[in-house]
Amino acid sequence: KAGVTQTPRYLIKTRGQQVTLSCSPISGHRSVSWYQQTPGQGLQFLFEYFSETQRNKGNFPGRFSGRQFSNSRSEMNVSTLELGDSALYLCASSETGTHNEKLFFGSGTQLSVL
Amino acid sequence: DQQVKQNSPSLSVQEGRISILNCDYTNSMFDYFLWYKKYPAEGPTFLISISSIKDKNEDGRFTVFLNKSAKHLSLHIVPSQPGDSAVYFCAATGGTYKYIFGTGTRLKVLA
Numbered sequence: 001k002a003g004v005t006q007t008p009r010y011l012i013k014t015r016g017q018q019v020t021l022s023c024s025p026i027s028g029h030r031s032v033s034w035y036q037q038t039p040g041q042g043l044q045f046l047f048e049y050f051s052e053t054q055r056n057k058g059n060f061p062g063r064f065s066g067r068q069f070s071n072s073r074s075e076m077n078v079s080t081l082e083l084g085d086s087a088l089y090l091c092a093s094s095e096t097g098t099h100n101e102k103l104f105f106g107s108g109t110q111l112s113v114l
Numbered sequence: 115d116q117q118v119k120q121n122s123p124s125l126s127v128q129e130g131r132i133s134i135l136n137c138d139y140t141n142s143m144f145d146y147f148l149w150y151k152k153y154p155a156e157g158p159t160f161l162i163s164i165s166s167i168k169d170k171n172e173d174g175r176f177t178v179f180l181n182k183s184a185k186h187l188s189l190h191i192v193p194s195q196p197g198d199s200a201v202y203f204c205a206a207t208g209g210t211y212k213y214i215f216g217t218g219t220r221l222k223v224l225a
Contacts, residue, residue, distance in 0.1 A: 041217060
């Protein structure tokens with residue numbers, strides 16, 4: 001089975017722009033979660049989607065949004081980028097998203113905001 | 115507030131010795147704990163987990179210990195190998211909480 005695929009691997013944007021990141025989960029996995037990793041902050045939960053519905057949301061401003069398609073692929077959007085949005089964005093998938101399921105992560109998208 | 119804490123940002127250990135990585139949590143609702151390992155330029159990969167009904171889980175060189183009364187878990191790696199050099203994240207789930215991660219500990223195993 002192919003793993004979780006995230007595109008693009010690297011992105012450079014300027015303040016005020018918007019960005020869309022893409023995630024293809026493992027085949028058969030219906031839950032997709034997004035995390036932001038910054039130095040010293042660990043992995044901060046952004047949101048989780050299951051069957052095209054946002055099921056959980058972390059403590060991030062409304063500039064961060066996402067969606068999930070019928071094939072379980074997910075996109076994350078950040079509007080009006082700020083310097084502090086520079087981070088590694090990780091996508092993870094699991095079969096049903098129950099709380100004790102293992103997460104399988106992609107390699108991430110490294111976003112730099114200049 | 116950080117509900118899952120890894121107070122040691124880094125740790126260096128000689129090859130062949132034991133590595134002990136620690137994690138503390140504050141929320142009594144957490145009932146399942148996991149450790150993930152992350153190499154540079156890769157996503158985290160699952161290492162080992164433990165349910166709150168247990169106090170120890172072992173998988174090869176990796177053992178996780180859970181002390182519920184102290185709200186503390188630790189990961190032991192014996193013997194440590196240079197390939198174990200990575201960042202280790204502990205994570206907790208339970209109740210309405212989905213995967214709260216710690217800030218990570220960078221382990222360096224010296225040859």
